Each structure stands twice: as structure tokens, then as C-alpha cells.
Amino acid sequence: MPRVTLSAIVVLLAVAAVCVAPAQQLRVQNGAGDATRALYEQGCASCHGETAHGSEALAAPALAGQDRAYLEGQLSNFAQRRRGGDPRDSYGSQMTLFAQLLSDSDRQNLAAYLSSLPATQTPPTMTGNAARGRELYESCAACHGPSGEGGAGPRLTMLGDWYVYAQLRNYAASSRGYHEQDADGQNMAAIAATLNEAQSRDIAVYLSSPSSARGE
Ligand code: HEC
Ligand code: HEC
Numbered sequence: 433m434p435r436v437t438l439s440a441i442v443v444l445l446a447v448a449a450v451c452v453a454p455a456q457q458l459r460v461q462n463g464a465g466d467a468t469r470a471l472y473e474q475g476c477a478s479c480h481g482e483t484a485h486g487s488e489a490l491a492a493p494a495l496a497g498q499d500r501a502y503l504e505g506q507l508s509n510f511a512q513r514r515r516g517g518d519p520r521d522s523y524g525s526q527m528t529l530f531a532q533l534l535s536d537s538d539r540q541n542l543a544a545y546l547s548s549l550p551a552t553q554t555p556p557t558m559t560g561n562a563a564r565g566r567e568l569y570e571s572c573a574a575c576h577g578p579s580g581e582g583g584a585g586p587r588l589t590m591l592g593d594w595y596v597y598a599q600l601r602n603y604a605a606s607s608r609g610y611h612e613q614d615a616d617g618q619n620m621a622a623i624a625a626t627l628n629e630a631q632s633r634d635i636a637v638y639l640s641s642p643s644s645a646r647g648e
Pocket of ligand 2 (some may be wrong): 436568569571572573574575576584585586589595596597599600609616617618619622623635
């Protein structure tokens with residue numbers, strides 16, 4: 433095929449793609465949106481709540497408003513048992529079963545859907561020294577944001593003190609962050625291992641304290 437014709441075809445294809453793409457994408461996104469909401473309601477809402485704000489009774493954290501890439505990464509960690517595969521982590525192991533039922537595109541769609549929902553501050557359930565927690569939190573702010581709103585690491589303020597505390601202890605015990613292909617989890621495990629129980633509790637209490645107490 434002569435070169436001129438080939439490049440003409442490439443140009444034509446590019447023009448066609450530009451014209452067609454927006455309409456198609458919109459349709460696909462809308463369709464995926466409805467199907468994803470239904471998938472969430474059927475498969476996840478019984479534990480994580482209708483509005484994805486979590487359930488302490490079931491130890492299931494809030495997901496609404498969490499970072500999209502983080503959610504998708506955790507769902508594939510569970511599916512591959514890079515998280516939830518330690519025998520001491522019975523809550524994490526529940527999630528491996530559900531994550532394994534999802535396809536790659538289910539995980540992507542659910543992460544996009546959940547990150548788009550509004551986050552709320554989960555009410556405090558624990559007591560501790562929030563002022564000391566605030567000081568300790570300074571070493572976390574570079575990754576989790578100045579007041580826990582997220583950054584390179586996930587958002588922490590919407591999770592609830594009980595869940596933040598439980599995960600810090602899981603990391604410290606290496607029942608999370610144990611897998612050689614889970615570099616982020618291993619890093620967090622090393623950080624959490626520097627905190628004792630009381631310090632973990634104080635940080636969790638600080639992150640669930642009213643915004644004013646966090647200096648916002
Ligand atoms: C039987 C209850 C149950 C069901 C159903 C369930 N989960 Fe979970 N999920 C949990 C629990 C408990 C945890 C906390 C695990 C831990 O402690 O590590 C969790 C953790 C998660 C996390 C990690 C959040 C974080 O901050 O790291 C994600 C993401 C998640 N679930 C998404 C889903 C999705 C999406 C579905 C539906 C396909 C689902 N879950 C169904 C109980 C459930
Ligand atoms: C170098 C960046 C970095 C620092 C510093 C850091 N974190 Fe993290 N944190 C992360 C990343 C990345 C993850 C996700 C890890 C994973 O995939 O398991 C995470 C996960 C977490 C989680 C689990 C959230 C969830 O939804 O399950 C908690 C809780 C947490 N960090 C608290 C802290 C606290 C408290 C400190 C300070 C003592 C801290 N982190 C310091 C990067 C960091």
C-alpha cells in the first residue's frame with residue numbers, strides 16, 4: 433500500500449475516532465454506572481452500607497469518597513490474597529471471597545463509582561488523647577494529607593477510629609502488608625510497627641475528632 437494512502441487512512445481513522453468517541457463513551461459510562469450501582473447494592477451494601485459509609489458492627493469500612501486508585505488496588509490485593517490471606521485476619525479473609533468474584537472491569541467500575549460518592553466523617557467511638565494523636569500524626573501528613581484527607585496514601589478521616597486503629601494494629605502485626613508484592617502495605621507495616629497500642633489509638637481518635645480539633 434502506498435505511503436500516502438496509509439497516512440490518509442490513519443488521519444481518517446483519527447478524525448472518525450474524535451467524532452465518535454464522546455457519544456460512545458457517554459453511553460458506555462451511563463450503562464456501566466447503572467450496572468455498577470446494582471452490583472454494589474447486591475454484592476457489597478449488606479456489609480458496607482447502602483450509602484457506602486461503613487458498618488462498625490460488621491467491621492466493614494466506609495468506601496464513599498475514598499481514592500479511586502486505592503480502592504481498585506485493594507480489591508485486586510484481596511483477589512490475589514496479597515491482603516486478607518493471613519490466618520489472623522478473619523475480616524480481610526471475608527473480603528478475598530467477594531473480590532475474587534469480580535472481573536477486572538467490575539473492580540475498575542466499582543472503584544470509580546465508590547470514589548464518586550460523597551464522603552462523610554464517621555462519628556467517634558473511641559476515647560484517647562487526641563492532642564497527642566495530632567502530634568504523632570505529623571509524621572503521616574506527607575502521605576495522608578495535612579489533616580488526613582488523603583494524598584499519596586488513602587484518605588483516613590472518613591474511615592472511623594475503630595477501623596483506623598484495627599488496620600494500624602494489623603499492619604504492626606504484619607497480618608496486613610505481609611506479601612512481597614505488596615510494597616505499599618509493607619511500607620505501612622514498617623511505619624505502624626513504630627507505634628504502640630496507645631499511640632495507634634491516639635492517632636485514630638485524633639483522625640475522628642471534629643474538624644476544628646484537627647486545626648482546619
Ligand atoms: C460480608 C461482608 C462484606 C461484603 C459483602 C463486602 N465487604 Fe468489603 N470489606 C468487609 C470487611 C469486614 C472489610 C475490612 C477488611 C479488613 O479489616 O482488612 C472490607 C474491606 C473492603 C475494602 C478495603 C477498604 C480500605 O479502606 O482498605 C474494599 C475496597 C472493599 N471492602 C470493597 C468491597 C466491595 C466493592 C464489595 C462488593 C463487591 C464488598 N467489599 C463486599 C466486608 C465485606
Ligand atoms: C510514605 C507514605 C506514607 C506514610 C508516611 C504513612 N502512610 Fe499510611 N498508607 C500509605 C499507603 C501508600 C497506604 C496504602 C497501603 C496498602 O496498600 O496497604 C497507607 C495505608 C494506611 C492505612 C490503611 C487505610 C485503609 O483504608 O485501610 C492507615 C490506617 C494508615 N495508612 C495510617 C497511617 C498513619 C497513622 C501514619 C503515620 C504514623 C501513616 N499511615 C504514614 C502511605 C503512607
